[in-house]
Amino acid sequence: xxAATTNIPDLTRRRPLTGKQIAGRIALYATLLILAxxxxxxxxxxxxNSVRFNEDILRESFIGWPTxxxxxxxxxxxxxxxxxxxxxxxxxxxWASMLMVVPATVISTALGLLNGFALTKWPMPFAGLVFVVIxxxxxxxxxxxxxxxxxxxxxxxxxxxLAGLALVHIIQGTCFTTLFARNYLINLxxxxxxxxxxxxxxxxxTFWRIVVPLSxxxxxxxxxxxxxxxWNEFLFAVTFSHSDFRPITxxxxxxNADDTGVSEYGFGSAxxxxxxxxxxxxxxxGGRYFVRGLTQGAVK
Amino acid sequence: xxFTTRAFLATTAATLSxxxxxxxxxxxxMLHQWHSGANAEAINVLGEMYTAAGGQWNQTAVPGHTSNTxxxxxxxxxxxxxxxxxxLKGPEIGEWANTGLTANLNALAxxxxxxxxxxxxxxxxxxxxxxxxxxxxxxHRIDWMWASKSAMDAIGSPDLPTTWAExxxxxxxxxEAGIIPVAHGGQDWIDGTLxxxxxxxxxxxxxxxxxxxxDLDALQGDEMxxxxxxxxLMVGWMDxxxxxxxxxxxxxxxxxxxxxxxxxxxxxxxxxxxxxxxxGVDYLCAGAPMNSGQPGYILNSDSVVFFEQSExxxxxxxxxxxxxxxxxxxxxxxxxxxxxxxxxxxxxxxxDFNPCQRLNIEDLRxxxxxxxxxxxxxHNMAVPEKFRKAMFTVISEFINSDMSSEDxxxxxxxxxxxxx
Numbered sequence: 001x002x003a004a005t006t007n008i009p010d011l012t013r014r015r016p017l018t019g020k021q022i023a024g025r026i027a028l029y030a031t032l033l034i035l036a037x038x039x040x041x042x043x044x045x046x047x048x049n050s051v052r053f054n055e056d057i058l059r060e061s062f063i064g065w066p067t068x069x070x071x072x073x074x075x076x077x078x079x080x081x082x083x084x085x086x087x088x089x090x091x092x093x094x095w096a097s098m099l100m101v102v103p104a105t106v107i108s109t110a111l112g113l114l115n116g117f118a119l120t121k122w123p124m125p126f127a128g129l130v131f132v133v134i135x136x137x138x139x140x141x142x143x144x145x146x147x148x149x150x151x152x153x154x155x156x157x158x159x160x161x162l163a164g165l166a167l168v169h170i171i172q173g174t175c176f177t178t179l180f181a182r183n184y185l186i187n188l189x190x191x192x193x194x195x196x197x198x199x200x201x202x203x204x205x206t207f208w209r210i211v212v213p214l215s216x217x218x219x220x221x222x223x224x225x226x227x228x229x230x231w232n233e234f235l236f237a238v239t240f241s242h243s244d245f246r247p248i249t250x251x252x253x254x255x256n257a258d259d260t261g262v263s264e265y266g267f268g269s270a271x272x273x274x275x276x277x278x279x280x281x282x283x284x285x286g287g288r289y290f291v292r293g294l295t296q297g298a299v300k
Numbered sequence: 301x302x303f304t305t306r307a308f309l310a311t312t313a314a315t316l317s318x319x320x321x322x323x324x325x326x327x328x329x330m331l332h333q334w335h336s337g338a339n340a341e342a343i344n345v346l347g348e349m350y351t352a353a354g355g356q357w358n359q360t361a362v363p364g365h366t367s368n369t370x371x372x373x374x375x376x377x378x379x380x381x382x383x384x385x386x387x388l389k390g391p392e393i394g395e396w397a398n399t400g401l402t403a404n405l406n407a408l409a410x411x412x413x414x415x416x417x418x419x420x421x422x423x424x425x426x427x428x429x430x431x432x433x434x435x436x437x438x439x440h441r442i443d444w445m446w447a448s449k450s451a452m453d454a455i456g457s458p459d460l461p462t463t464w465a466e467x468x469x470x471x472x473x474x475x476e477a478g479i480i481p482v483a484h485g486g487q488d489w490i491d492g493t494l495x496x497x498x499x500x501x502x503x504x505x506x507x508x509x510x511x512x513x514x515d516l517d518a519l520q521g522d523e524m525x526x527x528x529x530x531x532x533l534m535v536g537w538m539d540x541x542x543x544x545x546x547x548x549x550x551x552x553x554x555x556x557x558x559x560x561x562x563x564x565x566x567x568x569x570x571x572x573x574x575x576x577x578x579x580g581v582d583y584l585c586a587g588a589p590m591n592s593g594q595p596g597y598i599l600n601s602d603s604v605v606f607f608e609q610s611e612x613x614x615x616x617x618x619x620x621x622x623x624x625x626x627x628x629x630x631x632x633x634x635x636x637x638x639x640x641x642x643x644x645x646x647x648x649x650x651x652d653f654n655p656c657q658r659l660n661i662e663d664l665r666x667x668x669x670x671x672x673x674x675x676x677x678x679h680n681m682a683v684p685e686k687f688r689k690a691m692f693t694v695i696s697e698f699i700n701s702d703m704s705s706e707d708x709x710x711x712x713x714x715x716x717x718x719x720x
Contacts (some may be wrong), residue, residue: 054574055574055575055576058548058552058571058574058575059552059555059556059575059576059577081336082335082336082337082340082341082344083335083336084335084361084363085332085334085335085336085340085343085344085359085361086340086344087340087341087344243360243361253363254335254336254361254363255336256336256363257336257337258333258334258335258336258337258339258363259489260440260547260565260567260570260638261336261337261338261339261567261570262337262338262570262571262574263548263571264336264337
């Protein structure tokens, strides 16, 4: 220990772990694996049941290994199973979800970004208060707003329609997207905006030319968040849509057998998985940006 | 008969449309709960038959329970647009007939001779005030005893028990042999179903007095306590995992041979067919034990009620729909997969029906002759919902606690009084 340099830890080389540390690592990973298995168990059961014959599920048990495989559940769930007494499978409801979720996601994201820009980078009176009021929407339980929405939709003539449901999600979602966008845009250098204004750019031109090109991380975050949330949402979907053409989450409920009907676990499981696929695709495609975009601005 | 009516309607429609006069085209919108699976497929067959007979078919499915349908129906009636046809059961039919809004199907019933072919116990439900207001689609038997073939073999395969005393002997023998004697699901309606089967087995008079007339003496009498004694015995023979369980799992335990006996309605046949179990190989069936030695029958039925319409199209559509529902063809199609039997007693069941379904018809005829057919309390055929729920609460509490039989009988009466 003569040279001072030896006191500086060499960060480029990993030191071999001691026995104690190895034991700690093993315990850590074992715990994580057990927890992951516990969380993924229901998903595993559903995936297995989607390729089992219903006969086998009924005979053996709901939780079990397939003894023989079938893909028929998937085709029945997609195009043949009876929902609301019309035997069309989940196909029309899947597209109904798409029809409602895509515009609602895009519009609420755009509105959120616009709000965030106006609240942080444009001189406006009571910006702080306005922001607080909008953010209250994030904390309101959905049950509280059910009745006001029902009344509002009937005034607008949008009761029991996909358009009405999309409107509910756009307005409710704008609370979240405004929160995200505002927290991201607050960190944009003011000088950029000032320079644009000096060059004669107005509100929208500044937004379109300066803010939007700098915002992909937060745009991706909001799109993932909104798409997943609106796609998976059930309470509004059931309340504000017509039973003939409703989002897939609401339609799944009618796949359950009535009290004395035969339980169809096989294609029921496949239908659940079909409903889960789009948000999963979105998440896997943009998941890397998700964490990055959310934490950006948090660390300066 | 049906055929002529339909032919008549079709020819009239055809002739009139040729003349180009403004004529009624039979239309319907049927409100029902059969939204999924084989039931939905059967209703779609009804739609196809209706369309083939020249009608315009529309349906609205209300998932969930009778209460959802009734909420929907109330809203429609209040807004002055009652649906033309609604799936309803038992006392509900009478209650809606009291409003004077139901349609009168007497002419059609007369022309097609419904009175002679529908089970007598059902006729009184379909015409609460001497007018036919509804058409029955099926008959479910509630008091079925399902027995595992292998469990019966294990105790030396005696005949299935016909009295509760015999049943108790065989159940005890199964317990000796390490088989769960009684499979049971743990939900209130399943508890209620088991208990009404026991009460019918103890005495048909007790069933009528207690569950149809709501007679307080019968509800808290010695015979009711005896029924609870029998239930207590059977709870002792259940496996400890039953609370909260649905009805399909215990059915599976019985068919697999883990359990010996299972008491449940005949929709069990639908699930046993779907699971590939076979009569005589995996399971046996018989009417539940009756201490009187007479055949017994607890009846449940799904039916469609018709509401008065103002438009000619819909009035004609009702006649056509009721007529289609009552055809032997539809009655067969609708019931083969459900495990129930046609509401018409003159339909011959073909080979595609299960042996238990054929036995069902024989037993119904025998019980009708003996006067032991009763309407199910547990399945909304006997008393209004509030009394049914009140009794369910007592029965389930009895099963899940150590309440004495006398207390339970007294509380049955109390719970009914509280709902008046």
